Amino acid sequence: MEITYRRFVPSEADDLVGFLTADRWPFHGAAVVGPDQARRWIADGRYCGDGNRAFWITRGDDTLGLIRLMDLGDETPVFDLRIGSPYRGLGVGSRALTWLTGYLFTEFPSIRRIEGTTRQDNVAMRRTFRRCGYVKEAHYREGWPTADGTVHNAVGYAILRRDWLTGTATAPEWNDEDAWA
Template identity: 45%
Template sequence: MPITFSPMANSKRDADELVRFLTTNRFPFHVRPEHSEESAREAVASGRFWSGESHGYWIDDDGARIGLVVLDDLDEDTPMFDLRLAEAFRGKGLGPKVLAALCTKVFEQFPEPVRFEGQTREDNIAMRKTFLRAGFLKEAHYRLGWPTAEGPRVASVAYAILRQDWESKDTTGFEWHDLPA
């Protein structure tokens, strides 16, 4: 079965499921790697998972709930996403499959996006490889751009895919060092 996305609703049921998901999984490469019940409820109450700007979806694969994704800025030409797979489903090669399905969702359902972007920490090698395997291209490396729970900041690395590249299944490259010093 293909990856599917079920929209989250501003309901007690989804709020409770979100709290359970956030408190029973660690996310070591996110700004907040783990949640207490209180911090998870605060995140849910803040509108992070459903608001005018954010749309949360549960991710299912073959009937199993494997994670969640939040899409931001869908009314703009460059939406972004926050992806969190449950610990039990990491390292199984699902990342590129999820990103491919996510690109299909964004580019088929929303007319405005010309590109789709995600960011991760420089030390999240698995996610960086996932971006590349899914046809995304590295576009930025923000030095010391990501605060960490451990203390020292690390670089934030941005990847994007163009609508035209998604449609053609090709990658439009660019000259990274186009301006000599």
């Protein structure tokens, strides 16, 4: 059965609270989301508000995950991708990242690049970024604090519109400090 992407609407707030609270999100700031926190996020417009959109990832009647797009008024939006634990490791993340990349570059002509960040130890997401044409651009030492006080390293990836259009991956110029040292 085909995976589809359906835009979240505010009348689905209870469904979103149920989705966020029913699973563990080990590579997010809070691995466990409580109902009050989820409702605050919804009320704050994180999923449907100025510069933000969310999409359900579905297959038939099953909800596989959620895509949250942020900073849609900028030339470089970012996103949050949550795949439900029964569907992790099945390629849903790669399909969702490919879809959201095409959606953003098609729907928003002013977007030049899309960025995503994950924890250094989230190997599955790092592989997904690379598989989908994203290039590692940054390593943030102790850049990802979690609710329990642990601080992890984070890694930033991005895709350029021109690379998406041509199917290439342009690597950053890592050794540029010699030019001005």
